[in-house]
Amino acid sequence: MKTTVQKINNLTIGFQSQKGEQISILKNISTSINQGETVGIVGESGSGKSTLALAMMGYVKHGLFTISGECIFHSNNLLEMKNKELENIRGRKIAMIPQNAGQSLTPNLKIGYQIDEALKLHTDLKQTERDEKISELLNKVRLPSPETMAQRYPHELSGGQQQRVAVAMALAGSPEILLLDEPTTGLDVTTQAHVLELLNLIAKDSGTSMVYVSHDLGAIAQVSDRVIVMYSGEIVLDGPVRSILKNPIHPYTFGLLKSIPKLSLPGLPNSMSGSQPQPGSIKKGCSFYERCEFADDDCKVNSPSLEFIKDLNTSVRCFKHNELLNLTKIESQNVKSIENKVLKNEILDLSSVSISYAKQKFLDQLLNKINDTNPTVKDINININKGETLALVGESGSGKSTILKSIAGLLKTKDGNIKFEKDKTLSNDLRQRDPSLLRAIQLIFQNPDESLNPNHTVEEIVSQPLRLYFGLKGKELKDKIIEVLDKVRLGEFYLTRYPRQLSGGEKQRVAVARAFAAKPDIILCDEVTSALDVSVQAAVLNLLQELKEDFGTTYIFVSHDLAVVRAISDRVAVLYQGRLCEIGPSNNVYKFPSHPYTEVLLGAVLEPDPDIKPKLVAEDIVEEKPPENGCSFQGRCPRILGDICKNEVPPWQTSENGNSIRCHIKIEDLKNQQTSN
Template sequence: MPLVNNSPSLLKVEEMKTVFKTRAGNLEAVDGVSFSISKGETVAIVGESGSGKSVSALSILRLLDSNGEVTSGKILFNDLNLKDLSNDEIRKIRGNEIAMIFQDPMTCLDPVYTIGDQIIETIKIHEDLSKKEYKDRALELLKLVGLPDPESRIDAYPHQLSGGQRQRVMIAIALACRPNLIIADEPTTALDVTVQAQIMQLLKDLQSQFGTAIILVTHDLGVVAEMADKVVVVYAGQVVEQSKVKDLFNHPEHPYTQALLQSIPKIDTDRNRRLQTIKGNVPSLRDIPSGCRFHPRCPLATDKCKSEEPPLFEMKEDRVSKCWKADPTSEGKWEFPTVEENEAIFEENEHLNNKQILLQVNNLKKHFPITKGILSRTVGHVKAVDGVSIEIFKGEVLGLVGESGCGKSTVGRLITGLIDSTEGEVTFDQKKLATAHRKERKGLRKRIQFVFQDPYSSLNPRMTILDIIGEPLEVHNIAKGHKKQERVAELLEIVGLSREDMHKFPHQFSGGQRQRIGIARALATEPELLICDEAVSALDVSVQAQILNLLKDLQLKLGLSYLFISHDLNVVKYISDRIAVMYLGEIVEVTDSGTLFKEPLHPYAKALISAVPIPNPNIEPERMILSGEVPSPSNPPTGCKFHTRCPAAMEICKQKKPELKTIVKGHTVSCHLYGKELENG
């Protein structure tokens, strides 16, 4: 049952069902979804992966795979039922009156056509203009979405643009025919917080300028809090709660909504407390539970929940909830267990009391050569890492943050020896990796392991879990045969999986389970340092909470140290003891996590923190939007590399490179605002 909407609805979805035909039978991916949206309104659709968010959005425009079909219900756009239109008729609607912004702009943009041609192609389908008018419209759109230097960029190819620029092009294509409704499917998920803030502001500006309605499909509740007017929470193909955004965040009604909100790490989350997790996974479409679909994971589930499916109960304040506790005739106590009641406090980290340095990186550089011509002569270098110095103590988590392309992942790969450095030293447990003899180096690298961002691409799909986790055991002569099998079973249990899982293949696991397997493999050699490269960025908030709790448990139990690389500052703040901020191959600020978020010194760190989306619609964040683009690492600016985008840049910043200096004990920063040069005039 949709929310009551006093203003005329632009789009009204009523009891929509979407079915996919498979060899195993028909699967209902969307089961009776209803909601409405008015002109100039933003409705967010949220839920975990597999809940039916994207399928619901694709169903509206009938962009489903050939085996998918909207079988029943209504999709009323200006009172025209899109479900009953022919293919030719729906094509006239797509792009013209309803447009879509897809999640990954690189795979959605054609690599063999310029971005100008791709914008013009969209306009040509719906409008008949002259060649000059087409180009003028494309330029106007690129200016509208804030693409720098649109006159030259109109002839650029997608690979020549950054991720944020490609996303702006996708928005320009969506706006090409000035649609009344835009469906944005995870439009900011793969973007840095600074670019994400720019895209969110851009969508808000365009909405206020043209009165465009937006359906926002996302799992980022911070983005929802800042962008949405209404929220539709979906689970296992059904709407479980629908409400105005402030009501939903202030008083979540459905247990699933409550669990989602409690599982997000926030900037003010106590680092010593466990994150709330949701047990289990979203059910498979082949095995939908009886009764309430959420009951196997719900801490409030009763026998009635297990046997009878609740209807959508209408409540006060224009909201609905698909839960028996919303039944006005319901009796009994329905209190969601809080984190505190779940023994949620981590033990004290005793390993940090000794303050022994485990890893020391000194002036580390990696310059990739740029070659040209038949003879492949070196004509320049990409300075991916340009003089990084950091240290990690035993039992410590050091967070490494910065925008994409700043060199975070390259630092991780240099430390582990996955790539060779151009210059600098990596010292692990007082032994220099570069000068250690081969056998000693192998032993040292055994004690440093890597957890990759995408667990699916880093696990061999043709190997069983036993072979995947067991491989490093054999390589380092730790265990073979029966002993290997026992060690793999032990490792699986450490990361919260079953020993029976060792005979399965990676495709038989969910994303969160695959990440646990990646962690188990990294733990196989009993390392002392784990380098986690965006280890939770591809996961739902509920699964992310489980992995973060697991990493903290392992840190305390095994005395592990982490280099935690991420662009999600909420996550980094929660898990890290100290944080290093990186920009264009250099460290610009290092301090403990609490201090960095309360009193950041470097203007770049201030901009990063101000751009973090806050999952609280009652707070109006003060954004520090950075101007310009990240300079090319092949031709970085002179002086301070950040001066081209810095709101506080002075003349000295353009001429002299600042040194990384200690301002107060434990807080270092590389900025002329805090240097002696300023005092000397």
């Protein structure tokens, strides 16, 4: 029997609404954390998972207060302790690793100072001992040259390095519990896999209990022993990781797992309808009733309580869990495979496109030329057929969004041509593009919060392209708006809403509607699902696919998420440092032989299955600039040959699967090496 380190009893945290009502964000949470155990808390935004993690440190955010319940740590209730007493627990007994390390490190203080501060507070070490300890900690989180690293300011580090510093800082006090609040969310796939591996090592080494909060079931699956699923401020499922992910006996988890695109299962995942209810809006019945496929009238009136299922060692909050238990064979989940009518005529052609962010000198500006021998994006040759979905993948800094911006005319190209429908060259200057060309290419952005004007109603937003390109007015305009909104499944009553009154998924639907209102030939999708919750992501992907089938639109889909890309695209282009590495039909890019970079990316993908471990083949170094000569991936390549990779740009080779790989290693050799291990 393991000892319990923290126990939470009937915890309810909420806020006072403007009408004076008490609205709960956390409802009656009871659970406990055992020594040496890693507990994953999963839920979508607004489910209360971060509030719960903060409460475990006795911290309640400004505006919230504890309505009832307690957080017991070593027989003290943290929520009733004074700040003075809490200072001795925070960082020493319970430490936090924050979501966004970049914003959680104080900008004016050096890394070394910030770690030293934690050491000074929580240990009795002397100055010299502390200096040694700082190096030791930085070494432990595998940061290069600890001594110089300690002298740096937070902004001088990359995202992954900042996250490692945050881990080092949390470890400074040798805490009994580590709380991790979405510690890998902002990071690149490869970096994320490396940070998770590090956390696993630390948990094993030190026997620290960890509480890992995330919306990402893939990450949760890799680190947790036990998983708590939260929905609308309640625990709906609590049990061992395998039981939760393989036998999800709560309809929310069941639907959630089905809505995640997986590498092992190509095709569009099933989407879950609706969105999480606003806090305080559910007065009686199950909070998942609205979105539940299994609900009946009983669920509408009565709230289920958390019930312990002995066979699975799992607690569940659902009346129907027996029904689900019989149903849970996720392997048999039905995914829609996509079949796009790709016509053989070319719609867009990029030939030797280079884009530079270098600042122009005054003289060059006058002569309107760009002098840069090593541009951010170089030598991109891609042609896209009508009706096709082409995906651009790569980590941040790979130039994928840059290429999109150039096609849209928002960024000037340095060299090369972009041709539309074979004969129309797209001008570098947006003002010189014909309105019909502008209409033909539309853009959907990553974050609908920023791409929708907050002072415009949905009607005004969708009416813009209709008025601009088709000159519609009055009733005709209104009918058309309603028609377009209907296409993205938004009813007429959305017309008068403002973006702030919509959920994340609804906002992105409005953005999709705005793009389709222009009747475009090509839609550029820039990480359109990255800002959305998993359950909403599948719905937006399905919507995009349906619209495409209706209108025969061509998509260029930029994403860092290889599973999402696999689900939606016909062809994939892999980019590293603004250079193409590999391009080919998406089924084949995901098969070996691959470019070594594709191999690295594929290895780092986290599947929501604790039995599929990521394969880490390359270090997650961040390169600031592409190399001047040779292969773009030479700095990180696990299969580097030697000088040839440093001096010569690799040739294009075509594999038997039809994907083109740009590498010095012979295709056959690549295949042998990659399939042997």
